[in-house]
Amino acid sequence: MEIIADIQNDYKEKFGIPRQSGLSPNVISKIIFRKEYRVKEALMGLSEYSHLWILWDFNLLKKNSWSPTVRPPVLGGNKRVGVFATRSPNRPNSIGLSCVKIEKISYDEKDSPIIYVSGADMADGTPVYDIKPYIPYADCIPDAVGSFSDSYKDEKCAVIYDDRVFEGVKEDIKDNIIDILSLNPCPRYIDDNNRVFGMTFGDWEIKFTSDGNTVKVISVM
Numbered sequence: 001m002e003i004i005a006d007i008q009n010d011y012k013e014k015f016g017i018p019r020q021s022g023l024s025p026n027v028i029s030k031i032i033f034r035k036e037y038r039v040k041e042a043l044m045g046l047s048e049y050s051h052l053w054i055l056w057d058f059n060l061l062k063k064n065s066w067s068p069t070v071r072p073p074v075l076g077g078n079k080r081v082g083v084f085a086t087r088s089p090n091r092p093n094s095i096g097l098s099c100v101k102i103e104k105i106s107y108d109e110k111d112s113p114i115i116y117v118s119g120a121d122m123a124d125g126t127p128v129y130d131i132k133p134y135i136p137y138a139d140c141i142p143d144a145v146g147s148f149s150d151s152y153k154d155e156k157c158a159v160i161y162d163d164r165v166f167e168g169v170k171e172d173i174k175d176n177i178i179d180i181l182s183l184n185p186c187p188r189y190i191d192d193n194n195r196v197f198g199m200t201f202g203d204w205e206i207k208f209t210s211d212g213n214t215v216k217v218i219s220v221m
Contacts, residue, residue, distance in 0.1 A: 001129050002129070003034060003057070003127040003128065003129060004033060004034055004036075004037040004128055004129065004130065004131075005031050005032055005033040005034060005037065005127075005128040005131075006031075006032050006034070006125060006126065006127055006128060007029050007030070007031065007032075007056070007120065007122045007123070007124065007125065007126040007128060008029065008030040008031075008032050008124060008125075009027065009028065009029035009030065009120060009122070009123075009124050010027065010124065010173075010176070010201050010202035011027075011120075011122070011123045011124055011201065012123070012124055012200045012201070012202070013060075013123065013199075013200050014060045014061070014123060015185060015197075015198075015199055016180055016185045016199035016200070016201060016206075017121055017122070017123060017185075018121045018180065018183055019073065019074070019121065019183070020087070020121055021098035021099050021100055021119050021120060021121045022099060022100070022101075022119040022121075023119070023121070023183055024119065024121075024176070024179050024180050024183065025101065025118050025119045026118065026172075026175060026176055026179055027118065027119075027120065027176050027179075027180070028103060028116055028117070028118055029100070029116075029117050029118070029120040029122065030114050030115070030116055030117075031054075031114065031115040031116075031117060031128060031131065032111055032114060033111070033113065033114075038111065038112070038113065039113075040107055040112070040113045043105060043113050043115070046102070046105060046115075046133065047102070047105050049102060049133040049134060049135075050101060050102060050134070051099055051100065051101050051102060051133075051134035052099070052100050052101075052102055052115070052117060052131050052132065052133060052134060053097065053098070053099055053131065053132045053133070053134055053139075054096075054097070054098045054099075054100060054117075054120075054122070054128055054130075054131055055095060055096070055097060055128070055129040055130040055131070055132075056095070056096045056097075056098065056122055056126050056127060056128045056129060057094055057095065057096070057126065057127040057128075057129065058089040058091075058094035058095070058096055059094070059123075059125070059126060059127055060123055060126075061089045061090070061094065062094065063090065066083070066090060066091060066092045067083065067090060068082065068083055069081060069082055069083060070082075070083050070086055070088040070090050072086050072088065072148070073187055073188060073189075074148070074149070074188065075148060075188070078189055081148075085147065095129070096121075096122070096126075098119075098120060098121055098122065099119075099134055099139075100117040100118065100119045100120050101117060101118045101119050102115060102116070102117055103116040103117060103118050104116045115131075155184075156182045156183065156184075157181070157182050157183070157184045157210065157212075157213055157214055157215045158182075158213065158214045158215070159178045159181045159182050159214075159215045159216075159217065160214060160215070160216050160217070161178075161216065161217035162217075165217050165218070165219055165220050166217075166220055169204065169220055173201070173202060173204065176201065177201055177204070177206060177217075177220065178217075180199075180201065181199075181206070181208060181215045181217065182215070184210055184212070184215060185197075185199060186210045186212075188212065191212075193209060193210075193211045194209065195209065196208070196209055196218060197209070197210065204220050204221065205219075205220075205221050206219070206220050207219045207220075207221075
Protein backbone atom coordinates (compact mmCIF):
# COMPACT_ATOMS: atom_id res chain seq x y z
CA MET A 1 0.00 0.00 0.00
CA GLU A 2 1.10 3.53 -0.72
CA ILE A 3 1.19 6.22 1.96
CA ILE A 4 -0.81 9.15 0.61
CA ALA A 5 -0.53 11.62 3.50
CA ASP A 6 0.69 12.26 7.03
CA ILE A 7 -1.02 13.57 10.15
CA GLN A 8 0.23 16.77 11.75
CA ASN A 9 -0.93 17.70 15.26
CA ASP A 10 0.14 18.24 18.88
CA TYR A 11 0.10 14.57 19.96
CA LYS A 12 3.86 14.06 20.07
CA GLU A 13 3.88 10.63 21.70
CA LYS A 14 1.62 7.61 22.10
CA PHE A 15 0.76 8.19 25.75
CA GLY A 16 -2.11 10.64 26.13
CA ILE A 17 -3.72 10.11 22.73
CA PRO A 18 -7.48 9.38 23.11
CA ARG A 19 -8.17 5.68 22.79
CA GLN A 20 -10.89 6.28 20.20
CA SER A 21 -11.55 8.96 17.62
CA GLY A 22 -14.00 11.73 18.47
CA LEU A 23 -13.31 11.69 22.22
CA SER A 24 -11.31 14.92 22.17
CA PRO A 25 -13.19 16.95 19.54
CA ASN A 26 -11.38 20.26 20.06
CA VAL A 27 -7.90 19.11 19.05
CA ILE A 28 -7.23 20.03 15.43
CA SER A 29 -5.12 17.84 13.13
CA LYS A 30 -3.97 18.43 9.58
CA ILE A 31 -3.91 15.83 6.82
CA ILE A 32 -0.84 16.76 4.76
CA PHE A 33 -0.71 14.91 1.45
CA ARG A 34 2.49 13.46 0.05
CA LYS A 35 3.66 15.36 -3.04
CA GLU A 36 2.37 12.77 -5.52
CA TYR A 37 -1.15 13.01 -4.10
CA ARG A 38 -1.20 16.78 -3.52
CA VAL A 39 -3.79 17.29 -6.24
CA LYS A 40 -6.80 19.51 -5.56
CA GLU A 41 -8.98 17.67 -8.08
CA ALA A 42 -8.76 14.55 -5.90
CA LEU A 43 -10.74 16.43 -3.21
CA MET A 44 -13.52 17.68 -5.49
CA GLY A 45 -16.85 17.27 -3.66
CA LEU A 46 -15.29 16.42 -0.29
CA SER A 47 -16.37 19.71 1.28
CA GLU A 48 -19.98 18.54 0.94
CA TYR A 49 -19.36 15.93 3.64
CA SER A 50 -19.02 16.61 7.37
CA HIS A 51 -16.86 13.64 8.38
CA LEU A 52 -14.12 11.35 7.08
CA TRP A 53 -12.91 7.81 7.60
CA ILE A 54 -9.10 7.60 7.80
CA LEU A 55 -7.14 4.40 7.22
CA TRP A 56 -3.74 4.78 8.85
CA ASP A 57 -0.68 2.98 10.15
CA PHE A 58 0.15 2.22 13.79
CA ASN A 59 3.68 3.42 13.10
CA LEU A 60 4.58 3.87 16.78
CA LEU A 61 3.92 0.21 17.54
CA LYS A 62 5.74 -2.25 15.32
CA LYS A 63 5.92 -5.94 16.22
CA ASN A 64 7.13 -9.03 14.42
CA SER A 65 4.44 -11.21 15.95
CA TRP A 66 0.85 -10.99 17.13
CA SER A 67 -1.31 -12.51 19.85
CA PRO A 68 -4.84 -13.87 19.33
CA THR A 69 -5.91 -12.27 22.62
CA VAL A 70 -5.18 -8.84 24.13
CA ARG A 71 -5.80 -7.00 27.40
CA PRO A 72 -7.84 -3.86 26.67
CA PRO A 73 -6.77 -0.94 28.94
CA VAL A 74 -10.40 -0.04 29.56
CA LEU A 75 -10.87 -3.42 31.29
CA GLY A 76 -7.99 -2.76 33.64
CA GLY A 77 -5.42 -4.71 31.68
CA ASN A 78 -6.27 -7.95 33.49
CA LYS A 79 -8.95 -9.45 31.25
CA ARG A 80 -8.23 -10.99 27.88
CA VAL A 81 -10.49 -10.80 24.85
CA GLY A 82 -9.97 -11.75 21.22
CA VAL A 83 -7.88 -9.27 19.26
CA PHE A 84 -10.54 -9.10 16.54
CA ALA A 85 -13.10 -8.12 19.19
CA THR A 86 -11.06 -5.00 20.00
CA ARG A 87 -9.43 -2.02 18.33
CA SER A 88 -6.08 -2.82 19.89
CA PRO A 89 -3.04 -1.77 17.81
CA ASN A 90 -1.48 -5.19 18.51
CA ARG A 91 -2.85 -6.75 15.35
CA PRO A 92 -1.56 -8.95 12.50
CA ASN A 93 -1.64 -5.85 10.28
CA SER A 94 -0.95 -2.46 11.85
CA ILE A 95 -3.91 -0.67 10.28
CA GLY A 96 -6.02 1.84 12.17
CA LEU A 97 -9.48 3.17 11.31
CA SER A 98 -10.78 6.50 12.60
CA CYS A 99 -13.75 8.75 11.97
CA VAL A 100 -13.00 12.48 12.18
CA LYS A 101 -14.87 15.71 11.52
CA ILE A 102 -13.83 17.92 8.61
CA GLU A 103 -13.25 21.45 9.90
CA LYS A 104 -12.03 22.98 6.65
CA ILE A 105 -10.12 22.25 3.46
CA SER A 106 -7.39 24.76 2.63
CA TYR A 107 -6.25 25.41 -0.93
CA ASP A 108 -4.21 28.59 -0.38
CA GLU A 109 -1.31 27.69 1.89
CA LYS A 110 1.95 25.79 1.59
CA ASP A 111 1.52 22.09 0.77
CA SER A 112 -2.15 22.59 -0.15
CA PRO A 113 -4.61 21.06 -0.34
CA ILE A 114 -4.68 20.46 3.42
CA ILE A 115 -7.62 18.93 5.28
CA TYR A 116 -8.17 20.23 8.82
CA VAL A 117 -9.99 17.70 11.00
CA SER A 118 -11.01 17.36 14.64
CA GLY A 119 -11.34 14.32 16.87
CA ALA A 120 -8.31 12.40 15.59
CA ASP A 121 -6.73 9.66 17.73
CA MET A 122 -3.43 9.60 15.84
CA ALA A 123 0.03 10.89 16.72
CA ASP A 124 1.89 13.61 14.88
CA GLY A 125 3.58 12.04 11.84
CA THR A 126 1.14 9.14 11.48
CA PRO A 127 1.15 7.78 7.90
CA VAL A 128 -2.25 7.77 6.15
CA TYR A 129 -3.15 5.09 3.61
CA ASP A 130 -6.53 6.37 2.50
CA ILE A 131 -9.44 8.68 3.30
CA LYS A 132 -13.10 8.05 2.53
CA PRO A 133 -16.18 10.16 3.20
CA TYR A 134 -18.45 9.18 6.08
CA ILE A 135 -21.88 8.40 4.65
CA PRO A 136 -24.57 8.70 7.37
CA TYR A 137 -27.27 6.48 5.86
CA ALA A 138 -24.83 3.59 5.41
CA ASP A 139 -22.29 4.14 8.19
CA CYS A 140 -24.60 5.10 11.07
CA ILE A 141 -26.35 2.19 12.81
CA PRO A 142 -28.35 3.63 15.75
CA ASP A 143 -29.21 0.28 17.35
CA ALA A 144 -25.68 -1.18 17.13
CA VAL A 145 -24.30 -2.91 20.25
CA GLY A 146 -20.76 -2.16 21.42
CA SER A 147 -19.99 -4.93 23.95
CA PHE A 148 -17.82 -3.80 26.88
CA SER A 149 -17.06 -0.45 25.24
CA ASP A 150 -20.66 0.72 25.79
CA SER A 151 -20.08 0.71 29.54
CA TYR A 152 -17.26 3.27 29.27
CA LYS A 153 -18.43 5.58 26.48
CA ASP A 154 -19.43 8.43 28.85
CA GLU A 155 -16.72 7.84 31.46
CA LYS A 156 -14.69 10.94 32.28
CA CYS A 157 -12.53 12.07 35.18
CA ALA A 158 -12.64 15.36 37.04
CA VAL A 159 -9.49 17.40 36.38
CA ILE A 160 -8.24 19.61 39.21
CA TYR A 161 -5.36 22.08 39.17
CA ASP A 162 -3.99 25.30 40.56
CA ASP A 163 -4.38 28.11 38.01
CA ARG A 164 -0.68 28.88 38.36
CA VAL A 165 0.35 25.63 36.64
CA PHE A 166 -1.14 26.93 33.38
CA GLU A 167 0.60 30.30 33.43
CA GLY A 168 1.85 31.12 29.93
CA VAL A 169 -0.30 28.44 28.28
CA LYS A 170 -2.73 29.68 25.64
CA GLU A 171 -6.37 29.20 26.57
CA ASP A 172 -7.17 26.84 23.69
CA ILE A 173 -4.15 24.66 24.50
CA LYS A 174 -5.15 24.63 28.17
CA ASP A 175 -8.67 23.51 27.24
CA ASN A 176 -7.27 20.74 25.04
CA ILE A 177 -4.97 19.48 27.80
CA ILE A 178 -7.80 19.40 30.34
CA ASP A 179 -10.07 17.64 27.85
CA ILE A 180 -7.45 14.97 27.15
CA LEU A 181 -6.71 14.43 30.85
CA SER A 182 -10.42 14.03 31.58
CA LEU A 183 -10.25 10.85 29.47
CA ASN A 184 -7.68 9.51 31.98
CA PRO A 185 -4.81 8.27 29.79
CA CYS A 186 -3.37 6.22 32.69
CA PRO A 187 -3.55 2.41 32.52
CA ARG A 188 -6.39 1.23 34.75
CA TYR A 189 -4.31 -1.63 36.16
CA ILE A 190 -1.99 0.84 37.91
CA ASP A 191 -3.43 1.55 41.36
CA ASP A 192 -1.08 4.16 42.77
CA ASN A 193 -2.54 7.57 43.64
CA ASN A 194 0.91 9.05 44.19
CA ARG A 195 2.52 7.95 40.96
CA VAL A 196 3.39 10.90 38.72
CA PHE A 197 2.68 10.46 35.01
CA GLY A 198 4.09 12.56 32.19
CA MET A 199 2.46 13.46 28.89
CA THR A 200 3.64 15.64 26.01
CA PHE A 201 1.19 17.81 24.10
CA GLY A 202 2.62 20.23 21.57
CA ASP A 203 5.52 22.05 23.22
CA TRP A 204 4.27 21.30 26.73
CA GLU A 205 5.23 18.56 29.16
CA ILE A 206 2.40 17.82 31.59
CA LYS A 207 2.87 16.05 34.93
CA PHE A 208 -0.14 14.67 36.77
CA THR A 209 -1.50 12.04 39.15
CA SER A 210 -4.68 10.00 38.94
CA ASP A 211 -6.80 7.99 41.36
CA GLY A 212 -9.05 6.66 38.60
CA ASN A 213 -11.77 9.23 39.21
CA THR A 214 -9.81 12.47 39.51
CA VAL A 215 -6.76 13.71 37.64
CA LYS A 216 -4.61 16.31 39.42
CA VAL A 217 -2.34 18.46 37.26
CA ILE A 218 1.01 19.05 38.98
CA SER A 219 2.87 21.05 36.35
CA VAL A 220 2.75 22.22 32.74
CA MET A 221 6.18 23.24 31.48
